[in-house]
Amino acid sequence: MTDIVDCFGVDVDLDLLRSWRAEGVSDHGILGRLHDAGVSLPGSLSAWGMAFGVPLDEARAVVASAPVWAHRKEADDAFQDAFADVFGRIADGELDELPELLGLAADLLPGDARTGAGLSAVDARRYAEQDEWDTALAILSEFDGPPPYWDLLVEAAVHLDLDPSWYRWRLGESLHGVLRAELRLVPGARQDPVPGSGVFRPQWDVGGGDLRVAAVWVESKPDLEPGGTAIVRLRPLVPEGWRHLRPGDVIALREGGTVTGRATII
Known part of the structure; x- marks a missing residue:
């Protein structure tokens, strides 16, 4: 049976990692492939520990030394130290660490950041x-x-038995970018609704x-709904192919060679 696990928003096939190593792919080469697949730094840390059965500290030493993460290592060292500590305790089933997990996320926000309702990271930390x-997670x-x-919020949602789909989506946005658009479906062009949770x-x-x-x-x-209109978020598979688009540009939704909708970039 394939050993696939959720590593902070991205499914990783641990058997595939093991097979790459058996084929002679270097550790840095494996980590480069994880990075190219959209696996974050904490996700790579988690995947490495589970795939090769090594302690968290050993996994962190390998992952932190990978050239693919060199551009973030210095800036992220303090965060990763704290993250690794919290993650290790939560992995051991210490759910009382959730306030610290959410607090660590709050620490990544600017002090003057506010929600639409005027709430701040301080409010989220107090609720936690x-x-x-x-409530703390909803604010964050x-x-x-x-x-x-978003790695931290995905982990918090999973441990709270909440649907992590939105947090995984935002993690993908933070890695690959996003466009917002007004999508109008062509009346009669499709019979079924467009699913709204990122699976389409x-x-x-x-x-x-x-x-x-x-x-x-x-x-x-x-x-x-068929023939309907809504504001949508588009997460490109290859962002480079979308960088020329500007607000007001119109793109066509195509399914099976048929135009089933048109989206105006916001």
Whole structure:
């Protein structure tokens, strides 16, 4: 049976990692492949420890030495020390560490950052310390943050038995970028709604017949009904192919060679 695990928002096949090593791929080569697949630094740390059965400290030493992470190592050292400590204790089942986990996420936010309701990281930390973890997580989900921030929120949601889909989506956005657009489905072009939670990954004509893949997250509703209109978030598979787009540009949603919708970039 394939040994696939969720490593902070990305599914990793641990058997594949082991097979690469058996084939003679270097440790840095394996970590480079994980990086190219969108696995974050903490995700790589987790995958390495589970795939090769090494202690967290040993896994961290290997991952931190990889050239692919060299550009972030100095800036992230303090965070990764704290993250590794918290992750290790949570992995041992110490759920009372959730306040510290959420607090670590709050520490990654600018002091003047505010939600639409005027709440700050201080408010989120206070709720976490009062064991109101769901509320703390809900507040933190309204901010923007770097990949390690969303790594932490994915982990918190999983341990709280909450759906981590949104946090995994935002982790992907922080790694690969996102475009927002107003999507109008062509009336009668499709019979089923467009799923809203990021599982729909169609092709888009981004200009001149250039077809590119991007996943779709529908804002403010669970799905988009046939013929309907909604604001969507598009997460490109290959961001470089979308960088020419500007607000007001229109791209076409194509399914099976048919245009089933048009999206105006916001």
